[in-house]
Amino acid sequence: MKALDATDRTLIALLQDNARLSTVALAKAVGLSRSTVQERIARLEDSGVIERYTVRLGQGGDPLQAWLLLRYADGFSCDDVMPSLAALPQVQLCHSVAGDTDLMVLVQADTPTVLADLRERVIALKGVDDVTTVPVLRTTLDRR
Template sequence: MKTLDEIDRKLIALLQDNARLSTVALAKAVALSRSTVQERLQRLEASGTIAQYTVRLGSGGDPLRAWLLLRYAEGFSCDDVVPLLAPLPQVRLAHSVVGDTDLMVLVETRSPGELADLRERVMGLKGVDDVTTVPVLRTVLDRL
């Protein structure tokens, strides 16, 4: 069996993300002709490297919600941090509060991994000193 090269690995990664990608789309992604990609896929299938194409079920559309409880760094305020949060599409709501937490931010993501990535991104924003993540298990009352 031929050793996998970087293009083979990229094709496999693309198919793992979306097994329905067309050969044309795969060819564009790796900058090769459609026929060359098709030959590579046939080789990967024949060698058993690609065993099957499958469907991975999603969460059914229910978002993962969580509260991010932010504390500002010394000398920063709501006016500094909120404009940095506003462009993030996962941010749904923000409340300025008093106490150990300075800002409560409701976020919606598609997965725990996306939530972890978002949390790290928010933690890296200028003016944010600390982030506590509180996942929402279920909403028991919503009058908004």
């Protein structure tokens, strides 16, 4: 696949903000013909840059979200901890990172009490040494 250019990145950003934009609207936004935009989107899909189109729920009734910043116990790694985390339905996203934190885990909970209980379950997992909880107050940009 050829490298993404500025137009590809603009199309991706527009679709991340609203995946239901019509090809005509996308074409108008980037100053290209509808057929050229269709070809670019097809190329992005075929190459796996665009993997899927999905629905993200709006602000009405959003659950509480928090990042759990995990540190592994000595001798443990991501491969040891991930199967247990993946089994928890509240776990939405995991990023292995470098620094004082080993793993950033985005979780959802209906209430602060449920979040606290989830945190206790995570810190009790084999291989987890410490958990710092960072509640999400507001999402100001999400292009996932």
